[in-house]
Amino acid sequence: MMKTLCALLSKLPIKWKIMLWSTGIMCILFAVYNAAQFITLGQWLNNQERVSMQKSMAQIQEYYQEKKTVLDVDQVRNSKSYLEKIIERRQLIRILDQNGLQIIAVSNRLPDDWVPPEESYQSLFISVWHDNEHLLVLRSPIHTDHFQGTVEIVNNLETLDQISNIILVVMVIAGLGAIFFSGFGGFLLSKQLLHPIQSLVETIQNIKVKGLQERVRPMNNNDELSRLAHHFNDMMDQLETSFQQQKQFVEDASHELRTPLAIMKGHLSLLKRWGKNDPQVLEVSLDAAIQEFQRMEGIVQELLELTRSESDHPEALIEIVKPSAFVQQCVERFSSAHPNMVFETDLHFTESDAIEVVPYQLEQVLVILLDNAVKYSADNNVVRINGMKQNHFVKIRVTDSGIGIPSDELPYVFDRFYRVDKARSREGGGTGIGLAIAKRLVERNRGKITIMSKEHYGTTVTVSIPACSKTE
Ligand code: ADP
Numbered sequence: 110m111m112k113t114l115c116a117l118l119s120k121l122p123i124k125w126k127i128m129l130w131s132t133g134i135m136c137i138l139f140a141v142y143n144a145a146q147f148i149t150l151g152q153w154l155n156n157q158e159r160v161s162m163q164k165s166m167a168q169i170q171e172y173y174q175e176k177k178t179v180l181d182v183d184q185v186r187n188s189k190s191y192l193e194k195i196i197e198r199r200q201l202i203r204i205l206d207q208n209g210l211q212i213i214a215v216s217n218r219l220p221d222d223w224v225p226p227e228e229s230y231q232s233l234f235i236s237v238w239h240d241n242e243h244l245l246v247l248r249s250p251i252h253t254d255h256f257q258g259t260v261e262i263v264n265n266l267e268t269l270d271q272i273s274n275i276i277l278v279v280m281v282i283a284g285l286g287a288i289f290f291s292g293f294g295g296f297l298l299s300k301q302l303l304h305p306i307q308s309l310v311e312t313i314q315n316i317k318v319k320g321l322q323e324r325v326r327p328m329n330n331n332d333e334l335s336r337l338a339h340h341f342n343d344m345m346d347q348l349e350t351s352f353q354q355q356k357q358f359v360e361d362a363s364h365e366l367r368t369p370l371a372i373m374k375g376h377l378s379l380l381k382r383w384g385k386n387d388p389q390v391l392e393v394s395l396d397a398a399i400q401e402f403q404r405m406e407g408i409v410q411e412l413l414e415l416t417r418s419e420s421d422h423p424e425a426l427i428e429i430v431k432p433s434a435f436v437q438q439c440v441e442r443f444s445s446a447h448p449n450m451v452f453e454t455d456l457h458f459t460e461s462d463a464i465e466v467v468p469y470q471l472e473q474v475l476v477i478l479l480d481n482a483v484k485y486s487a488d489n490n491v492v493r494i495n496g497m498k499q500n501h502f503v504k505i506r507v508t509d510s511g512i513g514i515p516s517d518e519l520p521y522v523f524d525r526f527y528r529v530d531k532a533r534s535r536e537g538g539g540t541g542i543g544l545a546i547a548k549r550l551v552e553r554n555r556g557k558i559t560i561m562s563k564e565h566y567g568t569t570v571t572v573s574i575p576a577c578s579k580t581e
Contacts, residue, residue: 131295456496482509
């Protein structure tokens with residue numbers, strides 16, 4: 110039974126759970142509080158009644174004690190008028206002799222046969238019932254020189270019980286009202302609290318149906334749930350951007366691969382039609398096909414490197430590198446493959462300057478920059494490499510005096526497959542991926558890369574890597 114109830118409760122929506130809990134707790138609180146209040150009040154009223162009966166008893170005792178020396182049965186009989194004067198509503202006063210026989214009885218709306226007379230040797234209260242009437246009896250002995258007996262005062266507690274009943278009814282009604290309002294309040298509160306969660310659930314459902322662009326409606330308050338909604342939206346923004354980037358990447362890559370494939374197809378058709386018998390056409394077409402193959406190979410290789418630069422960054426490969434010797438070595442290695450170019454290095458690093466990088470990644474960055482400087486140098490054959498430490502950053506600068514980049518194209522050169530002059534760049538073997546790889550690699554090494562260029566004057570690319578605080 111208890112188990113099925115728990116299982117049933119656990120299946121309820123949170124809204125109803127909150128409401129049930131708040132109502133249940135309110136119910137228990139009210140029951141305990143009202144019961145305690147009711148019992149205390151009942152006891153207090155009962156006490157008041159006893160005090161008032163004791164007062165009447167004391168008054169009667171005093172009256173008889175004053176006549177102590179002369180008081181006898183006749184005198185007691187004559188005291189009826191006094192008793193009639195002091196009797197209260199719904200009360201019975203009786204004087205009994207020492208055998209418990211009634212001498213006089215004065216009553217106010219309380220028939221004297223409801224309580225049988227009984228002598229008593231000590232003062233005490235007794236609670237008795239006559240049918241539905243609740244009666245309280247106080248008996249107290251009288252001792253005078255010529256008279257021994259008992260004074261009996263009987264009070265009907267009907268009024269007291271009525272008051273108690275009214276209080277009980279009021280408490281129950283007020284309690285039920287409070288429970289209803291607390292349940293209603295709990296319902297409103299849970300509705301208010303769960304509103305953001307509800308809209309989160311709706312948004313997630315919509316995302317499934319309509320796509321990633323769905324967002325939770327922004328809320329103005331700054332509570333935990335609105336922050337949850339805010340973070341959810343942020344997460345969805347990131348997810349959407351990364352999805353779009355992936356899509357863009359696939360589109361760009363397939364577009365880039367389509368060009369060499371189309372060229373190769375053209376040359377192969379040419380070969381099929383004319384080339385078999387014309388050695389000149391054969392030679393030219395095969396050369397062109399091989400060239401396009403090499404280009405495709407290059408694109409595929411660079412794509413792989415780009416993916417690698419995005420994903421892999423093994424911590425174990427990070428080394429503390431002295432920039433001076435490192436840059437010098439890289440430039441020397443690169444320059445040996447370009448005997449026609451002049452590489453001027455001007456490095457201002459001290460012995461203590463160091464950076465924490467993955468060396469092969471930084472070398473790859475420098476090769477990309479030097480390669481671009483050579484590719485786009487036109488007639489000018491001097492490339493300058495500067496190095497210095499500035500504001501806790503090690504800066505390496507590659508400058509050429511080549512064709513430069515128009516200022517409106519400058520913001521896009523770090524994008525994948527972006528080429529300023531498509532035709533010329535293709536001729537020079539450019540794929541438009543080099544700078545994108547360089548940027549990714551620099552960022553993976555916690556650095557920044559910037560480019561400055563003026564068309565027909567030249568280009569400067571600066572790589573800044575945070576200088577290492579630990580020096581050997
Ligand atoms: P690519 O393989 O085509 O050189 P990059 O990503 O390295 O691709 O460069 C993107 C574009 O930026 C190039 O197509 C080129 O037009 C331009 N660019 C890059 N470096 C230089 C430079 N040093 N001088 C002039 N233009 C450059």
